[in-house]
Amino acid sequence: MSVIHFSGVNIVGISTCVPKDIVRNVEFGASLISDKDQLNKTIQTIGVEQRRVAKDSICTSDLCLASAEKLISELSLEKINIGALIFVSQTPDYILPATACVLQNRLGLSKETIAFDVNLGCSGYVYGLYIAHSLAASLYGKYVLLLAGDTINKIVSKQDKSNAFLFGDAGTATLLKQSTTENQTSFNLFTDGGGEHALKINDGGYRNQTTFQSFEIQKDEDGNLRNALNLYMNGGDIFSFTIREVPKAINQLLSDTTLTIDNLDAIVFHQANQFMINFLANKMKIPQERFLTSLKLYGNTSSASIPLSLVVNCDSRKKYGKTLLSGFGVGLSWANCIVDLSETTILDLIEYE
């Protein structure tokens, strides 16, 4: 994939929301891994000490809605000026209609709003930004609202050691608009559906419809218990895909934009797990002080992990400038972009009651 450039589209603001309920992995994991040393090693390897988990009654759309309402209010935006709404998630409200349609109504946006869902996870925020840039470039004077988030804990088996410690829930809102500035955003985006089985929920769609067998708990070779409606992840395959493809893709983007890591003010990877992002950072010689993370306190929040990392590391005294964002995972799908966030308003984290 060649690099795609946009100029004159600005990321106006970013807002994020997490559920108030905190799950601490030391307490959560005690019943799952009885050996204390083994439990500590697991927590240390994945790098997640605690996570925010949504109650059953809270959906991804609720977290995104709270983020969007705050962003619109803080920026004193007229809702009539929002021309498009993109909802990126793998945990929508319904199979149909699209959650973006539900959110258009809940947000009180105009009926002239373009609204649709995008079913992507770990790469979803960068894909969403690419689509939002394309729309903003054609919607003169209108804002594009990108809502990205997931409540992955709803689909993870609590008895699956490979997943149960990892995921946090979060929803985000990002506003974009055409601007008169010359700032350039550059993207490269990739797909390899040959890896579809590495991260998957097998049943519940229309290839494998839900049956009584879908609910049967199966034990895998590592002793993890899950059913066919729970998330399955082959961490090893995801890791080998990531180290094979992601550095190569980032180097291509840097080369095409004649930039180096040293020219970037901040670097944010999808928060897959500590082992993986540390490995990538070391391999790419990324300095710790410009490498933003949110894993320790929020876990892997899927499509929300990149904006959440921007928010929780935001220093009100210094704005982010040129920033590399990299998302990779389920699909398999991966995407990178270099954006200028020097004019972007980044709001404080919201807690959803």
Add this chain to the structure above:
Amino acid sequence: MKKQDLFTALEEYLELSNLNEDSSLALTSIDILSVIALIDENFDMQIKASELKDVKSVSDLILLIGTDKFEA
């Protein structure tokens, strides 16, 4: 890398001791990540997790990497 260096690296990555070519390996899911990382860093080879499924010993791992990749 010499084979002895691989034994030392495996001991460090997998928190094991006294490894040699005949040592057996029972790789957990976390160990698999470590071994993929070790091979990438030391041999610039990107192996798939599924390729490690049949690795039950250090000698299996050496065969997977390729005996020609090691210094005499």
